[in-house]
Amino acid sequence: MISQAEPLIRKLESITDLSASEREALRALPMRIQGIGPKQVIVREGERPSHCGLLLEGFACRYKFTEVGKRQIFAFHTPGDIPDLLSLYLRTMDHSLGTITACTVAFIPHGEMRALFRTHPSLAEAFWRDLLIDAAIFREWMLGIGRRPARVRLAHLLCELVTRLRAVGLESDFTVPLPITQTEIGDGLGLSTVHIHRSLEYLRQKGLIRWSGGYLTVLDWAGLQEAGEFDVSYLHLDTKEPARAHARQR
Amino acid sequence: MISQAEPLIRKLESITDLSASEREALRALPMRIQGIGPKQVIVREGERPSHCGLLLEGFACRYKFTEVGKRQIFAFHTPGDIPDLLSLYLRTMDHSLGTITACTVAFIPHGEMRALFRTHPSLAEAFWRDLLIDAAIFREWMLGIGRRPARVRLAHLLCELVTRLRAVGLESDFTVPLPITQTEIGDGLGLSTVHIHRSLEYLRQKGLIRWSGGYLTVLDWAGLQEAGEFDVSYLHLDTKEPARAHARQR
DNA sequence: CGCCTATTTGATCTGATTCAAACAATGTGG
DNA sequence: CCACATTGTTTGAATCAGATCAAATAGGCG
Secondary structure, eight states, X not given: OOOOOHHHHHHHHTTSOOOHHHHHHHHTOOOEEEEEOTTOEEEOTTOOOSEEEEEEESOXXXXXXXXXXXXXEEEEEOTTOOTTGGGGTSSSOSSEEEESSOEEEEEEEHHHHHHHHHHOHHHHHHHHHHHHHHHHHHHHHHHHHHHSOHHHHHHHHHHHHHHHHHHTTOOBTTEEEXXXXXXXXXXXXXXXXXXXXXXXXXXXXXXXXXXXXXXXXXXXXXXXXXXXXXOGGGGOOOTTOOOOTTOOOO | OOOOOHHHHHHHHTTSOXXXXXXXXHXXXXXXXXXXXXXXXXXXXXOOOSEEEEEEESOEEEEEEOTTSOEEEEEEEOTTOOTTGGGGTSSSOSSEEEESSOEEEEEEEHHHHHHHHHHOHHHHHHHHHHHHHHHHHHHHHHHHHHHSXXXXXXXXXXXXXXXXXXXTTOOXXXXXXXXXXXXXXXXXXXXXXXXXXXXXXXXXXXXXXXXXXXXXXXXXXXHHHHHTTOOGGGGOOOTTOOOOTTOOOO
């Protein structure tokens, strides 16, 4: 029951401000730490978890299968995320959570999270913001899957991953760890593995990225953003973001 | 500032239990009621609303455009919904909200909602549940758009709409108002209007549905559910849902 | 070294788009 | 109440983005 709240604190600080006492409260959360191998299920669709899983190390994803066995990945998760936070309010999981690489997960009892929310309302608000950003990412993915061609979709996803990894300090020099398979990318974008490979090839040939050995390097950030129609605002990374030009009061 | 909270109460009661005092608190919410014509924007991407819009009458939707002008609809909204509730915690809208038909919308100041959440924590929880179900619907749409063929996708959407309209009392005898255009359905499913028409034709010819004059009738509910691979559980309609066969404690 | 998993490449097929046009329904103003 | 305009539906034909199938190559790792 040693606390390892630092990745979580870092994550929350990327979307909100935390006071010293809030950071303390997070560090005081009791958690059971567990290692989980690659490609394992953490929580299965239909289960009713009694704990939330805070991802400390590794990559995870949430997904669901079609009746004919096709998989759609809804989200990729990185250290600091609590992918099944929603189980606190929706008792039954409507999708599964699994690891991509080997992971370290800290399980926090639901009761402890609820107590934290009661004693620290503004922390509760921070977590709600996180849940809402999660949904905003779903929307952006929907826009891509439904309406953007494969190359744009792929470039957009890479932009998102780089941005999110940067926000939690896992980027340096436009290089991020990305130990994800082309098949997994395909399952996230609603595309076949073959087509992912060809789209990746396109981005490589345009000199936008390099990707090998589990690390992605963005060679041309502006170009990749353009290729992916990437506008970071949907990630709501800055609480104090300036008003947009076309913003208006109702 | 006359309150018209009944559709909202009905909606919340479909996903949670409300006490008499909670219902009273909802009725006491001050709201400015406004009629809005069909196909109008209610809140535009980039804006920072100071109110939430409670939909009292009519159909609305949330959407976003691609850079090349393709639209993806993320959600269809029916009376009782507060489609922009998220603006309470995410200051800047990352997508737009607009009407489909003429609508009556009750605008509630953010401050009033926050006060309500403070004085009635379990109401706050009900709204959070609603927001999480919203995200669950996004996931289910993603699964369809990414991994299901057009006919299945369409049948699934129809099942969802009928189920949701039933939950708020807008269904009778497997007939629901559905004043939506084939183009709008297409924008929701990531398909072209032409293909929606052909897929609809297929469902009609299979004797599953009848749809005309703005009303949809499901002729074969079991058949439509099967055609759409529809499993209602993602809508989390019942707080007290029984454990599924494969549910397990961690 | 040999096994297993992931990437790469080529060929073919198909679900869905696009384009184009006819047709139906609905609403509007004179 | 009708002519006209507008919006939505229907139909057909051509085309294409991406899937599927199949097989070769390349990495990792015990």
